[in-house]
Amino acid sequence: MIAVNYTFRTISENIDGTVITISPEAVIRDLAIDSRVISDPVASIFFAIKGRRDGHDYISDAYNYGVRSFVVEQQEIVKKFPDANFIIVNNTLTALHELVAKHRSNFDLKVIGITGSNGKTIVKEWLYQLLAIDHTIVRSPKSYNSQIGVPLSVWQINKENDLGIFEAGISSINEMRHLEEIIKPTIGVLTNLTDVHAQGFASKDQKLEEKLSLFSNVSLFIYSPDYITSSKISIPGKVKFTWSTKQTADLQVFAIEPIEGKSYLRATYRDEEIECLIPFSDKAAIENGIICWATLLATGYSPEEADKRLEKLLRVGMRLELKNGINNCSVIDDSYSADISSLAIALDFLNQQNQHVNKTVILSDIYQTGKTSAALYEEVALLLHQKNIGNLIGIGPDISANSKQFTMHALFFESTESFIRDFPGLHFNNESILVKGSRKFEFERISKLLTQKIHDTILEIDLTALAANLNFYKSRLQPKVKIMAMVKAFSYGSGSFEIANLLQFHKVDY
Template sequence: ELFIYSPDYVGEVSFGDLPGKTKFSWSSKQPADLRIVAVEPIEGNCYLRAIYKDREIECMLPFKDKASIENGMICWATLLALGYSAEQADLRLEKLSHVSMRLELKTGINQCSIIDDSYSADISSLAIALDFLNQQNQHPKKTVILSELFETGQDDFDLYTEIADLLAQKKVNRLIGIGPHIARYAELFQLETEFFEDTLAFIEAFPGMQFSHETILVKGARRFEFGRISKLLTQKVHDTVLEIDLNAMVGNLQFYRSKVKPGVKIMAMVKAFSYGSGSFEIANLLQFHKVDYLAVAYADEGIALRKAGITLPIMVMSPEESAFEAIIKHNLEPEIYSLEILNSFLNALSDYDFDYPIHIKIDSGMHRLGFDKKDVEHLSAMLKDSQRVRVQSIFSHLVASAEAEHDGFTQAQIDKFSAIATELIAVLTYKPLLHIANTSGISRWPDAQMDMVRLGIGLYGFDSALANNRGLQTTMVLKTTVTQVKTLDAGETVGYSRKGVLPNGGKIATVKIGYADGYSRAFGNGVGKMLINGNLVPTIGSICMDMTMLDVSGVDVKPGDEAIVFNREHDIMELAKQVNTIPYEILTNVSQRVKRVYFYE
């Protein structure tokens, strides 16, 4: 018998009382067979160094969270105890993958939002899940589907009293309890309740139950197979999925916060469906983590956020005159970039008696939108004479803040903007916020942070001012599935216009993603590649509207296998280079029909 243990956790038990004929210990705190001496996070991975048999060994774990790192240490100890060499152990540990134990936020049936946490059930993880539920503002009603909890060490009455208190604190409206024990304490729950003996009883009753316009937390022990409940509640969509790691996004926000000087505000860019990642879900996360402002491109994006419960100030960067009434109604703040737009907005405010917040855009060198130097005198006069608007901020946009060869131009932009802003402020009786730094500006131009910075693509894990996006975390994974696998004879062709050819024959796999999903036709004919079972395989033939064919000759592939379009290993920067574009375009091209799933650990 072999007993693998850590002396950090055995308490006062003496070595002789431990089970097993052979013992193997590991520790990061005290002497052990495997004495871990260094734990260093490296870009989403974790490097471990240890002393084993009087020599130094190392390994790399593909994890960054504390729990997974500790699990990885146990795996390392187990491999060594079983006789694997340090080199063999390292190779095997690199291939470890996460067992899903995280919250997933999904789109549900009947305009519901589903928080799927059907992997664990204990009082601590319930509290975390309820906190996440409480962050969701898209629906006023909150429902919890909860299994009974096991092995908590608490008396049942005390346990369910604590759960009832938690539900009350988090203002949960409805509880659906599953399991015989929880039903016995129904009187403890002062909210709408319904109880079922087991998961099957719930599934049988499901067709007659009402779920509509609510946020539903599905929280259950694995033995209850709540995955079946989550599947019933989740909106049916096709198998191509964009996964968004909310923890990684928060990590990126904190990364930039660490670079921003005290007192400097952060405006987060959530335009273009939050760079493809989802509007409300990302805005809600940013609101919870207390960014100061949001920015959208068009009024309808801001209106959707207001209707979903977002209360942060929202700047509209491309306001249209036809939308002015809606902008005012929903308390959105327009960017004003010309005398004509300012005059039109002042006219729209004729029936209102208050200082409406606006943002003045200066063209310091982008030559896209904004006031020029020649407009300043007229603009100043209009602002001075008007009682209807209040300039909330004056801002401009850097053209090449990431590129050292254009630093002279960037400095000239900053100087020009500062001079024009100073002129405008001179005619006002107050000082608006000034901002010019974008994501790369935060990284490379700390002296240009002024009163506020605008954080855009950096939130999503990309900053061209940082080598290999160092310090940022990957936030998105685009994946699909294999529909069919075919073996072709030599000379057979693949796809429209017979552009794909296998001269020697081979095997192709068809996957469920095409240009209607945002996978550009430019990736066709071998330009693009996807990961299947750890193998990078090229496209073959033209990209179709709903499907793509891959050359999987020599690769073990079957229908239902996962195909990764991009992730941390097969990163989006490389995809962008393949088709001569930028990550922004790849992300924003992912169409609305692709299901978004949000993870929170």
């Protein structure tokens, strides 16, 4: 992921606000909204966004970390940091949208925009798997589909990309038009429409119209008429491609046959019977697979080529898993995918684990980037350096061949098998370990070696719910009342550091 360099002067010219400049030629590459995950502070601009937490409360943290460029709403803050650049605006979220929309307009590339009630992230990741062999793709990391996640995703676009795949999610009226201005999709994909997230809308039709506004300027729109039943709804797209399992459509699926955990699909397309095999059998995966099938056909792939690619789809890991490891280690298991964007997110998550000083990354070869091997691993090495990673274990012939790119302590293995063979002599101890690998390397075998089973009974702690409860009680207190939190029985055996990190971030006093 090669970032585009701007200067603070250029950034300020694209945001409507009052500019206070100390270093107008300061280079800006990264956008920051979370003071905990700033990888390159000198080249970052921090947006103090007001959400469930007020970003203005974390300006000092970002400043102490090295950030010297800020976008804020509160003018009085400027006096506290006389050697920093500031843009003072009415709304920092709007300013973020303005800047990234301008950035997007600098690039002429095809962009697939995806929205719907469910399946957005899976469809995005599967389309990436299906199309990466033909394109240099930029895509939303994980489930970055919100009013903040979308601009952070689109900011990744650079001159090397010829295809973008971005997902967009909304929770209320008038949100999607802002995301459309940022994504500017040329191809639209609607996954489905259910009653999920319906609270912010007066009716199902209103929610559908709001979602469809993402596609107001697309040249191709791919959807199922099963989800657009009202005659009052205007269908976007200069060209429309439909799919259905219930009615006549461009891709009309008339048979779904389970075969040993897979699904054999038969359909009518251009008055001919075609088929494909999807390596999943659950209902949601079948629908997501059909959407990808329709997208391949609608964008010009032959039925034979589509079938060949769909059969190779891999399951998508939806979240990073933090596990207790052997010898007092913590293990972050992300063993099903490896690419630059998700690597950056995983490294940020690794750096949030403060229970160990030593950080180790176990990384496989990265495929389908469109870059030369030398350029790719130069970028990976720079990212690991920026994230202050002390130890690297590279697995695969490509990363091993580029071993000289990495300046930290590093070991390299040609295969997962060779790593497992030498595992007893590696002595992992008292460190945080990120396991990040392409699916073909079967890194789940490595994760199993590194993790230990401690509890026969597993109690999961929902950190999001914990934060929501904390913020509720804070809202009932006077501003100057301090808060003391007691972590019950070391978080029931594990996770004490994670809960402590969360409480610290939410400004608990004791």
